[in-house]
Amino acid sequence: MTDRRLTRLLAREMAHGLRAGEFSARELVEAHLDLVHATDRGLHAWLFLDEEAARAAADLADARLADARREGSAALDALPLLLGVPLGLKDLVVTRGQTSTAGSRILEGFVGPFDATIAARIREAGAVVLGKTNMDEFAMGSSTEHSAWGPTANPWNLGRVPGGSSGGSAAAVAAYQVPLAIGTDTGGSIRQPAALCGVAGIKPTYGRVSRYGIVAFASSLDQVGPLARDARDLAALLQVIAGRDVRDSTSSPVPVPDYLASLPEGDDEAAAALRGLRLGLPREYFGAGMEPGVEARVREAAAALESAGAEIVDVSLPHTEYGLATYYLIAPAEASANLARYDGIRFGHSSRQGDVLANYLATRGTGFGPEVKRRIVLGTYALSAGYYDAYYVKAQKARTLIKADFDAAFERVDALVAPTSPTVAFPLGARTQDPVAMYLSDTCTLPVNVAGLPGLSVPCGLSDGLPVGLQIIGPAWDEAGILRIARAYEAITADAGWRRLDPADLPALDDPKTPAPGLPAGTAV
Numbered sequence: 414m415t416d417r418r419l420t421r422l423l424a425r426e427m428a429h430g431l432r433a434g435e436f437s438a439r440e441l442v443e444a445h446l447d448l449v450h451a452t453d454r455g456l457h458a459w460l461f462l463d464e465e466a467a468r469a470a471a472d473l474a475d476a477r478l479a480d481a482r483r484e485g486s487a488a489l490d491a492l493p494l495l496l497g498v499p500l501g502l503k504d505l506v507v508t509r510g511q512t513s514t515a516g517s518r519i520l521e522g523f524v525g526p527f528d529a530t531i532a533a534r535i536r537e538a539g540a541v542v543l544g545k546t547n548m549d550e551f552a553m554g555s556s557t558e559h560s561a562w563g564p565t566a567n568p569w570n571l572g573r574v575p576g577g578s579s580g581g582s583a584a585a586v587a588a589y590q591v592p593l594a595i596g597t598d599t600g601g602s603i604r605q606p607a608a609l610c611g612v613a614g615i616k617p618t619y620g621r622v623s624r625y626g627i628v629a630f631a632s633s634l635d636q637v638g639p640l641a642r643d644a645r646d647l648a649a650l651l652q653v654i655a656g657r658d659v660r661d662s663t664s665s666p667v668p669v670p671d672y673l674a675s676l677p678e679g680d681d682e683a684a685a686a687l688r689g690l691r692l693g694l695p696r697e698y699f700g701a702g703m704e705p706g707v708e709a710r711v712r713e714a715a716a717a718l719e720s721a722g723a724e725i726v727d728v729s730l731p732h733t734e735y736g737l738a739t740y741y742l743i744a745p746a747e748a749s750a751n752l753a754r755y756d757g758i759r760f761g762h763s764s765r766q767g768d769v770l771a772n773y774l775a776t777r778g779t780g781f782g783p784e785v786k787r788r789i790v791l792g793t794y795a796l797s798a799g800y801y802d803a804y805y806v807k808a809q810k811a812r813t814l815i816k817a818d819f820d821a822a823f824e825r826v827d828a829l830v831a832p833t834s835p836t837v838a839f840p841l842g843a844r845t846q847d848p849v850a851m852y853l854s855d856t857c858t859l860p861v862n863v864a865g866l867p868g869l870s871v872p873c874g875l876s877d878g879l880p881v882g883l884q885i886i887g888p889a890w891d892e893a894g895i896l897r898i899a900r901a902y903e904a905i906t907a908d909a910g911w912r913r914l915d916p917a918d919l920p921a922l923d924d925p926k927t928p929a930p931g932l933p934a935g936t937a938v
């Protein structure tokens with residue numbers, strides 16, 4: 414198999430090929446590193462690669478595979494599924510001895526003293542971490558343009574954003590640089606970039622995945638989750654990271670089911686899961702600002718689910734209109750508290766100027782970008798003594814109402830289907846001067862975080878040649894249920910022509926003259 418063929422495999426196919434001895438983990442990792450080297454100049458999905466560590470992990474995986482092969486098929490079957498499979502971590506996952514900047518200058522040079530729980534679990538499972546992916550600074554943004562290290566491009570159109578804040582992870586998976594990546598989602602940052610790059614992503618229920626060792630943005634909203642190229646690969650990685658962690662008191666002891674086992678291999682069996690299922694179409698998610706092409710694809714997806722046996726029910730989530738305001742009070746309030754720790758003494762960058770206060774002001778003044786400063790100011794204001802009741806407490810009340818809307822809907826339906834993003838990928842630069850336009854990118858995803866629910870996005874076709882995402886939202890703890898619906902949707906659309914299409918600008922990424930994202934063509938290499 415040529416190297417480029419290896420990178421086209423799904424994670425499960427890689428697992429299968431490794432066990433069958435068709436290729437080694439070392440070959441797999443070299444193929445992916447080669448592709449990253451050949452294509453990342455124009456994509457800029459990666460902030461950091463640790464090739465030595467990746468090769469060592471791959472060699473260890475090969476040794477485990479060889480031992481198991483000698484012992485027989487039972488030993489091979491007992492190996493962790495993702496052993497030897499390459500993967501990327503968003504640059505806010507702390508790992509021992511490696512850098513994590515969270516896309517910010519203020520963390521430049523910060524080297525992790527320990528592994529985040531999810532990183533430790535991923536390593537235990539034998540998956541091979543290649544490095545860290547680009548992101549909006551502290552996960553604040555919807556386009557990856559707020560990264561202090563420059564934006565990531567969308568492999569479908571290099572002049573467009575990949576979405577954000579997990580834009581590096583989504584673009585890397587879409588461009589076949591890795592089959593799997595980790596993102597985080599505070600208001601949409603896994604689902605929206607997945608939608609804009611034509612890949613799959615799931616935000617688990619709040620508390621499903623440990624946040625220990627994840628650079629915090631808004632602690633009551635943040636969740637870690639996987640990005641992949643289909644629902645079963647999402648399930649495979651979610652399995653590794655989900656579950657109670659004593660180091661994160663908000664992680665839940667709710668038992669983790671076998672996600673992959675509940676997703677049928679066969680398309681007919683997968684599609685059968687739709688029969689008798691009640692799926693709600695929330696009226697308010699098709700509001701102003703929705704592109705007609707996006708609405709058309711999502712309604713076609715709902716129609717396909719209906720003809721396969723699901724019942725589509727019109728539902729209303731009446732407090733949706735308060736979602737954006739609620740989120741943009743709670744998230745900045747929590748961020749302003751979480752980011753107080755970057756004081757120029759304990760982490761990364763320090764201006765080393767004057768006394769403690771002068772150093773604090775200079776470090777934060779130069780270390781944080783404009784969007785982060787905007788959020789700190791907004792959040793500090795919302796929490797200030799004179800305005801706390803008017804803004805923060807009010808937002809918490811609205812949060813309860815938004816949650817109650819979902820509770821009422823789930824009395825009537827098994828899950829909700831909706832658009833993930835109101836638009837397809839927008840041009841680089843189109844929203845950077847207008848924060849509210851940028852914030853509107855997440856109107857369909859924010860309420861899910863505000864209510865703490867699981868939500869995922871899977872590709873459902875193209876509009877204007879760019880990917881559209883179908884969002885599936887479930888009741889708390891029912892990741893398995895929404896993954897089953899996603900798998901069923903993949904099964905009933907398995908023959909759709911758009912599934913055969915590659916991201917249109919992949920060939921351009923192979924051209925060494927392609928400039929870094931956001932720079933004009935012809936820029937000196």
Ligand code: GLN
Nearest residue numbers: 552553554599600601602
């Ligand atoms: N775009 C939203 C924001 O800027 C959500 C980001 C996220 O989910 N991390 O806050």
